[in-house]
Amino acid sequence: xxxxxxxxxxxxxxxxxxxxxxxxxxxxxxxxxxxxxxxxxxxxxxxxxxxxxxxxxxxxxxxxxxxxxxxxxxxxxxxxxxxxxxxxxxxxxxxxxxxxxxxxxxxxxxxxxxxxxxxxxxxxxxxxxxxxxxxxxxxxxxxxxxxxxxxxxxxxxxxxxxxxxxxxxxxxxxxxxxxxxxxxxxxxxxxxxxx
Amino acid sequence: xxxxxxxxxxxxxxxxxxxxxxxxxxxxxxxxxxxxxxxxxxxxxxxxxxxxxxxxxxxxxxxxxxxxxxxxxxxxxxxxxxxxxxxxxxxxxxxxxxxxxxxxxxxxxxxxxxxxxxxxxxxxxxxxxxxxxxxxxxxxxxxxxxxxxxxxxxxxxxxxxxxxxxxxxxxxxxxxxxxxxxxxxxxxxxxxxxx
Amino acid sequence: xxxxxxxxxxxxxxxxxxxxxxxxxxxxxxxxxxxxxxxxxxxxxxxxxxxxxxxxxxxxxxxxxxxxxxxxxxxxxxxxxxxxxxxxxxxxxxxxxxxxxxxxxxxxxxxxxxxxxxxxxxxxxxxxxxxxxxxxxxxxxxxxxxxxxxxxxxxxxxxxxxxxxxxxxxxxxxxxxxxxxxxxxxxxxxxxxxx
Amino acid sequence: xxxxxxxxxxxxxxxxxxxxxxxxxxxxxxxxxxxxxxxxxxxxxxxxxxxxxxxxxxxxxxxxxxxxxxxxxxxxxxxxxxxxxxxxxxxxxxxxxxxxxxxxxxxxxxxxxxxxxxxxxxxxxxxxxxxxxxxxxxxxxxxxxxxxxxxxxxxxxxxxxxxxxxxxxxxxxxxxxxxxxxxxxxxxxxxxxxx
DNA sequence: CATGAATGAGGATTCATTCAT
DNA sequence: GATGAATGAATCCTCATTCAT
Numbered sequence: 170x171x172x173x174x175x176x177x178x179x180x181x182x183x184x185x186x187x188x189x190x191x192x193x194x195x196x197x198x199x200x201x202x203x204x205x206x207x208x209x210x211x212x213x214x215x216x217x218x219x220x221x222x223x224x225x226x227x228x229x230x231x232x233x234x235x236x237x238x239x240x241x242x243x244x245x246x247x248x249x250x251x252x253x254x255x256x257x258x259x260x261x262x263x264x265x266x267x268x269x270x271x272x273x274x275x276x277x278x279x280x281x282x283x284x285x286x287x288x289x290x291x292x293x294x295x296x297x298x299x300x301x302x303x304x305x306x307x308x309x310x311x312x313x314x315x316x317x318x319x320x321x322x323x324x325x326x327x328x329x330x331x332x333x334x335x336x337x338x339x340x341x342x343x344x345x346x347x348x349x350x351x352x353x354x355x356x357x358x359x360x361x362x363x364x
Numbered sequence: 365x366x367x368x369x370x371x372x373x374x375x376x377x378x379x380x381x382x383x384x385x386x387x388x389x390x391x392x393x394x395x396x397x398x399x400x401x402x403x404x405x406x407x408x409x410x411x412x413x414x415x416x417x418x419x420x421x422x423x424x425x426x427x428x429x430x431x432x433x434x435x436x437x438x439x440x441x442x443x444x445x446x447x448x449x450x451x452x453x454x455x456x457x458x459x460x461x462x463x464x465x466x467x468x469x470x471x472x473x474x475x476x477x478x479x480x481x482x483x484x485x486x487x488x489x490x491x492x493x494x495x496x497x498x499x500x501x502x503x504x505x506x507x508x509x510x511x512x513x514x515x516x517x518x519x520x521x522x523x524x525x526x527x528x529x530x531x532x533x534x535x536x537x538x539x540x541x542x543x544x545x546x547x548x549x550x551x552x553x554x555x556x557x558x559x
Numbered sequence: 560x561x562x563x564x565x566x567x568x569x570x571x572x573x574x575x576x577x578x579x580x581x582x583x584x585x586x587x588x589x590x591x592x593x594x595x596x597x598x599x600x601x602x603x604x605x606x607x608x609x610x611x612x613x614x615x616x617x618x619x620x621x622x623x624x625x626x627x628x629x630x631x632x633x634x635x636x637x638x639x640x641x642x643x644x645x646x647x648x649x650x651x652x653x654x655x656x657x658x659x660x661x662x663x664x665x666x667x668x669x670x671x672x673x674x675x676x677x678x679x680x681x682x683x684x685x686x687x688x689x690x691x692x693x694x695x696x697x698x699x700x701x702x703x704x705x706x707x708x709x710x711x712x713x714x715x716x717x718x719x720x721x722x723x724x725x726x727x728x729x730x731x732x733x734x735x736x737x738x739x740x741x742x743x744x745x746x747x748x749x750x751x752x753x754x
Numbered sequence: 755x756x757x758x759x760x761x762x763x764x765x766x767x768x769x770x771x772x773x774x775x776x777x778x779x780x781x782x783x784x785x786x787x788x789x790x791x792x793x794x795x796x797x798x799x800x801x802x803x804x805x806x807x808x809x810x811x812x813x814x815x816x817x818x819x820x821x822x823x824x825x826x827x828x829x830x831x832x833x834x835x836x837x838x839x840x841x842x843x844x845x846x847x848x849x850x851x852x853x854x855x856x857x858x859x860x861x862x863x864x865x866x867x868x869x870x871x872x873x874x875x876x877x878x879x880x881x882x883x884x885x886x887x888x889x890x891x892x893x894x895x896x897x898x899x900x901x902x903x904x905x906x907x908x909x910x911x912x913x914x915x916x917x918x919x920x921x922x923x924x925x926x927x928x929x930x931x932x933x934x935x936x937x938x939x940x941x942x943x944x945x946x947x948x949x
Numbered sequence: 950c951a952t953g954a955a956t957g958a959g960g961a962t963t964c965a966t967t968c969a970t
Numbered sequence: 971g972a973t974g975a976a977t978g979a980a981t982c983c984t985c986a987t988t989c990a991t
Contacts, residue, residue, distance in 0.1 A: 587783070674781050709937045709941070710934045712934055713938045713941060716916060716923050716928075716929060717919070717941050717942060720915035720916040721915040721916060723915060723918075724916075724918070734905075734907050734908065734911060735907075742908035743911050746902065746946055747945050750912075750941040751945070
């Protein structure tokens with residue numbers, strides 16, 4: 170199914186959101202198609218009208234979440250900020266987004282650690298979940314001399330790794346305050362910055 | 365099931381290892397009990413003789429993996445190393461362990477992002493997967509003035525987040541060399557160290 | 560499942576009748592859902608479409624049998640008969656019904672002596688299996704001075720006990736003729752009648 | 755297994771009593787051999803040492819219960835009582851016995867309405883559960899002119915039917931007092947007595 | 950487009966029974 | 971005699987998917 174559909178079709182949106190919610194609570198395989206239909210208040214046949222299979226629904230949902238994420242983080246960048254401020258803005262935007270969209274975080278987590286991930290090619294996923302945008306941003310940082318002159322992938326590893334870990338920390342109540350989160354960005358900025 | 369059992373019972377070990385391998389390739393729910401039995405070369409009933417249910421098997425497996433991990437990482441610490449060297453040793457030990465036990469990494473990933481995680485209490489999991497040991501180590505670092513005087517949880521977040529991310533990077537072929545991994549530790553050490 | 564369904568759905572009827580037959584021959588637990596599906600010529604899933612579980616099927620079947628029984632016995636009462644004649648009519652109707660619906664008798668016998676019975680409340684069962692109708696009839700008899708002025712429950716005990724016993728007698732070939740059955744009613748009528 | 759064993763073997767007795775209790779609460783098929791072993795505090799192998807199969811255990815248990823019943827009711831008859839008094843004594847003995855041995859009543863109920871019953875021949879059962887003794891007693895009554903000159907089977911039907919029904923009545927709390935039970939015997943005596 | 954009854958392969962679990970110690 | 975680990979056939983139930991209306 171083309172994701173464009175999404176924006177104009179309330180049934181599809183309802184299916185997406187319901188699926189997201191159910192997956193968060195019961196996992197992929199604890200979420201039956203019939204349950205989705207029931208909770209989204211559509212007929213099972215309707216889901217199959219839009220999505221050829223459950224796998225297809227999951228993958229489309231992955232697209233849907235990726236779009237939402239990209240929109241939220243890169244849709245609001247301010248050109249006038251310094252590189253450092255942009256770095257902080259993006260990293261915190263990441264964390265903020267997932268704190269506000271727990272189901273999506275949960276979905277991504279499960280998606281990446283499931284066999285679904287293997288089906289789609291790596292590159293595809295990258296662009297979907299905002300990774301390629303960030304890789305570009307980090308490369309720029311190296312070129313401008315703002316970041317250490319190392320392997321971008323190492324920087325990306327630090328960037329994403331800590332972000333994901335921070336979100337989990339919040340989720341499981343280890344990182345309790347916004348302050349703690351601020352601590353984390355400060356630490357990694359000290360790690361990645363040049364000199 | 366008592367984990368002690370584990371070490372002296374070849375059938376249980378066989379069940380554990382087989383399950384680990386199957387879960388890595390097919391996910392939790394893609395791994396049928398009958399398949400485990402078949403591949404572990406025991407009868408289905410035998411599995412149920414040791415584990416009341418599939419859930420129970422999974423949770424016991426979690427314990428088993430945690431024990432193995434702890435043994436591997438904290439069983440070989442050298443008292444004479446400097447704090448920094450120990451920091452590098454542990455972080456790299458983490459990454460090394462999972463590179464050598466891909467099935468366990470895969471298992472943990474799925475476990476934490478699944479509903480199973482909710483069953484066990486948070487503290488339990490912490491001690492199992494070596495987290496509490498590392499928290500202690502980081503606290504020591506703060507007290508000795510080796511690490512920044514911030515929230516330990518923030519440091520832990522950086523420590524684990526990057527380690528996990530590095531392992532994934534290796535797994536998905538983004539971080540290709542040992543060098544890249546070295547880059548990551550260097551970056552975070554610069555981030556967490558005092559001054 | 561709503562029993563109303565029953566009367567207009569040939570699949571449900573087929574499931575009911577098949578189950579009744581199989582239970583008579585092989586008992587509750589000797590009757591596998593798959594067997595029912597097979598013999599009723601529906602898919603297993605279809606049974607589960609109408610009944611959430613085997614237990615639920617059994618309980619619904621209990622309702623179905625109760626309805627059939629009530630209809631048969633109380634659907635054909637003649638107002639003009641004397642009390643005594645009505646007494647004989649009902650008692651014999653009871654016996655006749657079960658002689659003609661052996662599977663239902665067998666089912667009830669098993670149902671009442673099984674743990675299923677405990678699930679439903681006592682009153683419910685009473686009305687289902689025609690007991691409350693008969694209690695009313697006996698009470699009327701006492702008030703009219705046709706029956707002994709004792710505890711209704713004692714009368715009911717005699718009424719049902721002998722009827723059930725007579726049916727079993729026929730079933731196991733002890734009571735061989737209609738005459739013998741007639742003997743039984745005569746005996747109890749002498750026992751319950753006033754003076 | 756020969757029932758004689760029974761009287762001198764505490765393990766067998768324990769198995770019997772445990773089985774009886776479990777069957778009362780969970781039914782035949784809700785009572786697993788392993789559960790019996792557990793609760794009777796013997797090994798599964800031990801049960802199979804005494805009884806070749808579960809069926810065999812059930813049938814032996816049937817014998818055991820029958821023996822206990824016969825002993826209780828016919829072991830204490832007083833020759834000097836009148837026929838009527840003996841009639842009352844036996845009928846009430848029946849009811850009393852089962853009130854005091856609910857598990858046995860429950861067991862018999864289930865046994866008779868289950869496929870086990872069909873395995874054993876009719877005559878066998880009769881003698882076991884005290885039926886043949888009572889048939890003799892009723893025949894005597896006819897010959898002496900104490901009872902109506904009808905089919906013995908009809909009398910037996912009334913005798914057993916009401917007794918069983920009375921026990922159930924007590925069990926399910928319909929017949930609340932001893933008085934009510936007395937009412938029942940009085941009613942049937944009026945029904946069966948001569949003239 | 951939308952519906953939901955019907956399907957049946959597949960999976961978790963139970964439990965009577967065996968047998969080596 | 972007694973034990974209990976091991977077995978695997980049999981069972982209940984789930985759920986993705988189809989298709990006639």
